[in-house]
Amino acid sequence: MTQLKVLLVPDYLTWILGTWAKQIVRVGTQHDYYFFSQQMLPYHQKEWESLIKIVDVVHVLSDFDFEKLTLPDSLPLVGSIHHVTNWPKLIPIAEKSDAIMMVANEWKEFVCQQGVSEDQLFLFNNGVEQSKFYPLNNRLKARKQLGINSETPLIGYSAKYTSNTDGRKGVNILLKALEKLGNQGEKFGVLITGPGWDKVVKEIKTYGINEVYYFPFLPDRLMPICYNALDLYVVTSKVEGGPVPVLNCMACGVPVVTTPVGIVKDYLEDGVNGLIVPKDDAEATANAISRLLKSEKLREQLAKAGLETVDNYLTWDKTLAGIEDLYQQVWEAKADKKEPTKTDINPVKQRERALKIDSYLWNLKLAAKGHPLEGLRGMVEGGLGVAVSETPRLAIAEIPKLFKPKG
Secondary structure, eight states, X not given: OOOOEEEXXXXXXXXXXXXXXXXHHHHOXXXXXXXXXXXXXXXXXXXHHHHHHHOSEEEXXXXXXXXXXXXXXXXXXXXXXXXXXXXXXXXXXXXHOSEEEESOHXXXXXXXXXXXXXXXXXXXXXXXXXXXXXXXXXXXXXXXXXXXXXOSXXXXXXXXXXXOGGGTTOXXXXXXXXXXXXXXXXXXXEEEESTTOHHHHHHHHTTTOOOEEEETTOOGGGHHHHXXXXXXXXXXXXXXXXXXXXXXXXXXTOXXXXXXXXXXXXXXXXXXXXXXXXXXXXXXXXXXXXXXXXXXHHHHHHHHHHHHHHHHHOBHHHHTTTHHHHXXXXXXXXXXXXXXXXXXXOHHHHHHHHHHXXXXXXXXXXXXXXXXXXXXXXXXXXXXXXXXXXXXXXXXXXXXXXXXXXX
């Protein structure tokens, strides 16, 4: 295998597609890898152009704004499709990519039905980083680390509100199910993580559910603690590629109630390693949650089987097996390919720098959208250094304004 220079392009290095990029680097042993997020493009166009000149393969992990990436036709390109809500917007990926990474059979089959050759599609499932997500076997201790002093059974839910495009997360069904359970007098609490759910949290509290915990910006290092604090986790989505929190919960020994979406359809079996409920069915969702709340034995049975599923099939080392062969394949298939370009750009240092800049821009945006304290904390924890010195002066000048009282 030829040692190639591969440029990994997620939307943000700080979110799930950034996790994909980091895991590809972690499991990869053959190629050199570089990072450049799409949010960096407006500020670091010259660096983008420099990288494009020296890399051998580009893997665009995001399906957002795909057409905005200007690449030479001679450069091998791997695209990605994680799920489909609007196929016409994804057509440029099929037209421009030499290969497309799919994350679930559901969407691979769908894309084939749209006329894309199966030879162009390569399946790589979402995975779990087991050194990070694993059972702590002390739910109450995990809760105390989050400031929760309660023994009430706790139901979890995690997502960004902005991911609920066209209602694909099925939040309306989750609310109806929780309301039904509340009216039935079930005793439980709810823990929600992810930004944008303020109104949803307020509504849940009107259902007679006294314990509602909301962490819109829980640091990444605390997410394993959060999952370990739960008695069960719920997904009511209509469309998913993962969902990633399901896998992370299973790895932490937490039973899941989920709709048959994305990777769930490939690896979960109802009543064996999870409870699967129909989409758009609040009553079935409520009934499944109630079954788990009432049966510790069932929770333990599903949790054990779910953990075994992750161990056997869904660690990143297993799900990304063959990704480096794919890069080699698309490079070799280009008719006008050339020998890998030599460069003095150190991949490790470049990745570290990109991570700092991306984190800085992410948290600056967070502060600008009304969350100054969380944004500032993220900037400090991410390490400012290079990011501040290389971010445009206009962006830096805006920082003091973010922390002025409104009105």
